[in-house]
Amino acid sequence: MNDIKVIIIDREGASHALMAPTDMNMNIMEVCKAYELPVLGECGGMAMCATCQCYLESDTALPEQSDDELDMLDQAFHVEDNSRLGCQIHITEEIDGIVLRLAPEE
Numbered sequence: 001m002n003d004i005k006v007i008i009i010d011r012e013g014a015s016h017a018l019m020a021p022t023d024m025n026m027n028i029m030e031v032c033k034a035y036e037l038p039v040l041g042e043c044g045g046m047a048m049c050a051t052c053q054c055y056l057e058s059d060t061a062l063p064e065q066s067d068d069e070l071d072m073l074d075q076a077f078h079v080e081d082n083s084r085l086g087c088q089i090h091i092t093e094e095i096d097g098i099v100l101r102l103a104p105e106e
Helices: 028-034 067-075
Strands: 003-009 015-021 053-056 083-085 099-102
Touching: 003 028, 015 028, 067 083
Parallel strands: 003 099
Antiparallel strands: 003 015, 053 083, 053 099
16 A cells, blocks of 8 residues: 655644555545545535635646536635645545645635
8 A cells, every 4th residue: 555645734724744545546535534624525526515625735736627626616715726626636646745725614
């Protein structure tokens, strides 16, 4: 099993270094929930609610956003140029060291 490090900055500004397995087909939303960070993920990872919105704070290259992700962010609050849905960022070796900040709750 290969683990990568994911840095999540919570809504109070505290940084959390999380270890995430690359062999379990997880995403950022699921990792945050596993570590009991305040991410709702109400739709279960279907890009339908934006309750896992976060901001990419590092220079980590991510795959292009899907139409579903872009459509959901178009309807969400507090959207910035670096907004992503955590449920759409899959845990892979390529994102080792990624830094994400949780978006404000509505």
